[in-house]
Amino acid sequence: MPPLQSSFTLHSSHPQLSLLSGCPLRRRIFFPQTLTLKRLHVSCHRSNYFEQQSVPSRSPEQMSFASQSNGNHSYRVYGVLHLQGKAALSVEPRPPEFSLVDSGAFKVSKEGFVLLQLAPAVGTRQYDWSRKQIFSLSVGEIGILMGLGAKDACEFFHDPFKGRSEEGKIRKFLKVDPLPDGSGHFFNLNVQNRLLNVDESIYIPITRAELIILNSAFNFILPYLMGWHALAETINPEVSIKSNLTSQRPVPELEWGR
CATH class of the missing domain: 2.30.31.10 (Transcriptional Coactivator Pc4; Chain A)
Structure with missing residues (x-):
C-alpha cells in the first residue's frame, strides 16, 4: 500500500506589527507556512517458528518422568x-x-x-x-x-x-x-x-x-x-470452547443435590 500524505497550514499567532516611526523596521510580516507529514507504513509477518517447534501429542506414559526412549537411544x-x-x-x-x-x-x-x-x-x-x-x-x-x-x-x-x-x-x-x-x-x-x-x-x-x-x-x-x-x-482451548457452546451446563441446584 503506497504511503499516504497529509498536510495542514501553520499560521503565526502574531498579527502584522506596527513599530514606532523612529525604528528602522516599520513592520514585520509573517507568511503562513505549510508543513507536509508522511504517514509511515509498517507491515508485520507472523513467524512460523512456533509451528515448527510444536510437539505431537503423547500418551500419559510418554508424559511421565519415567524412562523414555528417543529413537534408538533410551x-x-x-x-x-x-x-x-x-x-x-x-x-x-x-x-x-x-x-x-x-x-x-x-x-x-x-x-x-x-x-x-x-x-x-x-x-x-x-x-x-x-x-x-x-x-x-x-x-x-x-x-x-x-x-x-x-x-x-x-x-x-x-x-x-x-x-x-x-x-x-x-x-x-x-x-x-x-x-x-x-x-x-x-x-x-x-x-x-x-x-x-x-x-x-x-x-x-x-x-x-x-x-x-x-x-x-x-x-x-x-x-x-x-x-x-x-x-x-x-x-x-479450542475444543473446550466448542464443548462449552454446544453442551448445556448443569443447573447448580441439581449439581449440588446429587
Whole structure:
C-alpha cells in the first residue's frame, strides 16, 4: 500500500506589527507556512517458528518422568536430592502408573510416590549405602510433612506385606520430631525385618532451611505424582470452547443435590 500524505497550514499567532516611526523596521510580516507529514507504513509477518517447534501429542506414559526412549537411544531422567549429616538421605520422586480403559482413555492406576533412602555414616562424610533402608512417602503423607510446624511431630507406619500371609514380618516406622532448639526436625527411620533378622534405626537431623527446600520440591512434584500433568497437557482451548457452546451446563441446584 503506497504511503499516504497529509498536510495542514501553520499560521503565526502574531498579527502584522506596527513599530514606532523612529525604528528602522516599520513592520514585520509573517507568511503562513505549510508543513507536509508522511504517514509511515509498517507491515508485520507472523513467524512460523512456533509451528515448527510444536510437539505431537503423547500418551500419559510418554508424559511421565519415567524412562523414555528417543529413537534408538533410551534414557532415564533422575531427580534426586541428597542431604548429608549424621546419615545420608536421598529423596527421589517416582512417577504414577496409568492403565488403558475400554473407552480408549487413560486413568491413573497407581499414584506416584517419593522414595526416601537413608544410609548410616561410617566415617566423616562417608556412608554405607549397602545398609541403606528405604521408605516410600505417599501423596497424603507428603501433605502431612508439608504441613508440619516448627514444634509439630508425626509418625508413619508401613507394612509391605499388609493383607498377605507375611504380614508383620517387615515393619517400618518413620518418626519426624522437632529439634529441641526449634532449628529443624529429626528424621528417624526404624526397620524391623524378621526375614533378614535386621532391626536398625537410622536418624538424620534436617534443618529448617533443608525443610523449606524439601517442601518446595514436594509442592512442585505433587501434581505429577497424582497424574494431573497428563491431563493438563491434553487440554485444548479450542475444543473446550466448542464443548462449552454446544453442551448445556448443569443447573447448580441439581449439581449440588446429587
